[in-house]
Each structure stands twice: as structure tokens, then as C-alpha cells.
Amino acid sequence: MRYFFHISYKGTNYKGWQRHPYGLSVQEVIEDALSKILKRPVAIVGCGRTDAGVHASQFFFHLDVAEPWEFDMLFRLNKVLPDDIAVFDIMPMEGLPHARFDATARSYDYFIHTYKDPFLSNGSSLYLLHNLNLEAMKAANALLLRYTDYRNFCLTPADQESTLCYVTEARWFITENGDRLRFRISANRYLSRMIRIVVGQLLKVGNGTLPVAEFERYLRCESAPKHLAPAYPQGLYLSKVTYPYLDLPTRSTFTTIAHTPDSTAWLEV
Numbered sequence: 001m002r003y004f005f006h007i008s009y010k011g012t013n014y015k016g017w018q019r020h021p022y023g024l025s026v027q028e029v030i031e032d033a034l035s036k037i038l039k040r041p042v043a044i045v046g047c048g049r050t051d052a053g054v055h056a057s058q059f060f061f062h063l064d065v066a067e068p069w070e071f072d073m074l075f076r077l078n079k080v081l082p083d084d085i086a087v088f089d090i091m092p093m094e095g096l097p098h099a100r101f102d103a104t105a106r107s108y109d110y111f112i113h114t115y116k117d118p119f120l121s122n123g124s125s126l127y128l129l130h131n132l133n134l135e136a137m138k139a140a141n142a143l144l145l146r147y148t149d150y151r152n153f154c155l156t157p158a159d160q161e162s163t164l165c166y167v168t169e170a171r172w173f174i175t176e177n178g179d180r181l182r183f184r185i186s187a188n189r190y191l192s193r194m195i196r197i198v199v200g201q202l203l204k205v206g207n208g209t210l211p212v213a214e215f216e217r218y219l220r221c222e223s224a225p226k227h228l229a230p231a232y233p234q235g236l237y238l239s240k241v242t243y244p245y246l247d248l249p250t251r252s253t254f255t256t257i258a259h260t261p262d263s264t265a266w267l268e269v
Contacts, residue, residue: 001064001065001066001067001068001092002062002063002064002092002093002095002096002097003062003063003064003065003090003091003092003093004060004061004062004089004090004091004093004097004099004246005044005060005061005062005063005087005089005090005091006058006059006060006087006088006089006090006091006248006251007030007056007059007060007061007085007086007087007088008056008057008058008059008085008086008088008251008252009026009055009056009059009084009085009086010055010084010085010122010123011026011050011052011053011054011055011056011233011234012053012055012084012122012123012234013084014026014029014052014053015052016049016050016051016052016054017046017048017049017050017056017059018046018049019031023052026050026085027044027046027061029081029082029085030044030061030081030085031043031044033077033080033081034063034077036080037073037076037077037080038065038069042063044061044062044063045061045062045063045098045099045100046059046060046061046099046100047059047060047061047099047100047103047106047241048100048103048106048190048238048241050236050238051193051196051233051236052233053232053233053234054233054234054236054237054238055123055234055236055237055238056237056238056239057109057237057238057239057250057251057252058238058239058240058241058248058250058251058252059238059241060099060103060241060243060246061099062093062097062098062099068092073090074087074089074090077090086251086252088251089248091246097243097245102243102244102245103241103242103243104188104242104243104244105168105186105187105188105240105241105242106186106187106188106189106190106238106240106241106242107169107184107185107186107238107239107240107241108184108185108186108190108195108236108237108238108239109182109183109184109236109237109239110125110182110183110184110185110195110196110199110231110235110236110237111123111124111125111180111181111182111235111237112124112125112126112127112129112180112181112182112183112235113125113126113127113179113180114126114127114128114129114130114179114180114181115128115179121234122234123234123235124180124234124235125231125232125233125234125235125236126232127203129203129206129207132181132203132206132207133205133206133207133208134172134174134206134269136205136206136208136212137172137202137203137205137206137269138172138269139212140201140202140205140212140215140216141170141171141172141202142170143212143215143216143219144167144170144185144198144219145167145168145169145170146219147219147220148164148165148166148167149163149164149219149221150163150164150165150191150194150198150219151163151191151221152218152219152221152224152225153191153194153197153198153201153218154191154192154193154194154197155191155192155193155197155228155230156192157191159192160191160192163191165187165188165189165190165191165194166187166188166189167185167186167187168186168187168188169184169185169186170183170184170185170186171183171184171268171269172184172202172268172269173266173267173268173269174266174267174269175266175267176267182266183199183202184239185198186240193228193230195236196230196231196232196233196236197228197229197230197231199230199231200228200229200230200231201215201218201225202215203231
């Protein structure tokens with residue numbers, strides 16, 4: 001029997017979602033917790049991967065079991081897991097739907113603050129940038145929906161079976177006083193470090209070091225960036241995952257990041 005788990009996590013203390021030998025991962029912590037509860041080794045499959053320090057306000061994984069459990073798994077699992085990982089829903093699924101391969105769209109939000117703030121340091125990226133050319137960023141941003149080959153926005157394009165990604169949404173938001181920004185992108189799939197590389201290049205457009213025309217040349221694959229400098233990880237959130245048979249609202253709302261004393265909403269650029 002297959003179960004889908006709807007979760008959220010703060011990635012500050014983890015080396016990403018995927019289990020690996022180089023540090024503690026979110027997957028490892030959850031698998032260890034489930035193994036403790038079920039008293040057997042457990043392997044789970046996530047809806048994707050996130051880098052070290054990256055967060056997820058919505059994430060899904062699936063787990064196969066021989067027989068359904070007869071206790072409140074949601075309560076027990078949340079009691080065992082640390083405070084930076086939360087489980088919202090556990091859903092028995094018909095057949096064998098796949099948490100990773102069946103996802104049709106994934107949305108990410110990237111948060112930036114332009115002043116030093118100790119309360120934002122783990123959940124938003126600090127860039128001491130002012131007077132950004134928002135019109136140029138918006139023009140470059142619109143190009144993301146017109147092209148599909150993102151090999152120039154990938155850390156390891158040679159390792160990819162395909163570098164084609166279909167972006168369906170790409171928007172910038174800003175607070176009223178202009179000191180915090182938010183980038184939102186939705187696509188069917190992403191390449192290694194793709195979103196952070198895209199954000200890094202768009203910030204170059206904003207500060208005038210990268211012309212919009214050159215940014216489009218990267219998307220056309222007519223030229224490549226000389227240096228790939230991904231944006232900092234702590235501002236990035238996997239915020240929405242959609243399936244043909246499952247579309248749940250996000251439970252985590254970025255409340256510590258999305259609001260400021262003099263502004264309660266994000267304004268689209």
C-alpha cells in the first residue's frame with residue numbers, strides 16, 4: 001500500500017533533501033523517524049531535491065507498506081520529528097502514484113532583503129543592492145517563458161538527459177518601501193542550481209552589469225555566462241507541488257518573511 005505524505009521543512013540545518021554521506025539530510029531524518037515508529041528499515045521517495053540550506057513550504061514523499069498501520073501516524077511522526085520538519089497530511093493512495101515522476105508543476109519562491117536583519121538571515125538572502133532597474137529585470141524575466149533550453153542556467157548540463165524546462169510563471173514582487181524582493185517561478189522541472197542561477201543573472205540585469213540582450217543570448221544558447229554564480233540558498237523555498245490527482249493548498253505561509261511593519265502585501269513589479 002502506498003501513502004503520500006504532505007510536509008514542510010526549514011532547510012537551514014540540512015544538506016538538502018536527498019540522503020547522502022556528506023551531512024544530515026531531511027530524507028535521512030524522516031526515514032530514521034519512520035523506522036523507529038514502524039520498527040523496520042524504511043525508504044521514502046521525495047517529489048524532488050532541494051540544495052543544502054533550501055527550504056520547502058510544501059513537499060511530498062511516498063512510502064510503501066505491506067499493511068496499513070492501526071494508530072495515529074500523523075501524531076506520532078510529528079512527535080518524533082524535530083521542530084524544523086512538519087507533517088500536515090498522510091494520504092492512502094490508489095494504485096502506485098509516484099511522488100516525483102507524477103508531479104506536473106513545481107513552484108519556487110526566492111526572497112531577498114537589502115538590509116542586514118538577524119531575524120531574516122536564515123529565511124531570506126541578503127543582497128546589499130539598491131536602485132535596481134526593475135523594468136530591465138521585468139523585461140528579462142518575461143523572456144523565461146519564451147525559451148525552453150536552460151543548459152546555460154545549469155551547474156552540470158553534461159550530466160542531464162535533457163536541459164529542456166517549460167517555465168509557466170516567472171514574476172518579481174517588491175514591498176512598498178522597496179527593501180525586500182520576491183521572485184516566483186513555476187515549471188514542469190528544473191536543472192541543477194537552475195533557479196538560483198537564474199536569480200543571480202536577473203540581479204545582474206537589475207544592477208546594470210548584464211544587458212537584457214545578453215541575458216536573452218544565454219536563453220537562445222548563442223553564448224554562455226562566463227561565471228555561474230548561483231544566488232544564496234537560504235532565500236529559496238519549494239512552495240507548491242501539483243499532481244494531476246492532487247492539488248493541496250500550502251500550509252506554511254512565510255509569515256516571518258512576507259510581511260513588514262509598513263506593508264502587508266507584495267506588489268508585483
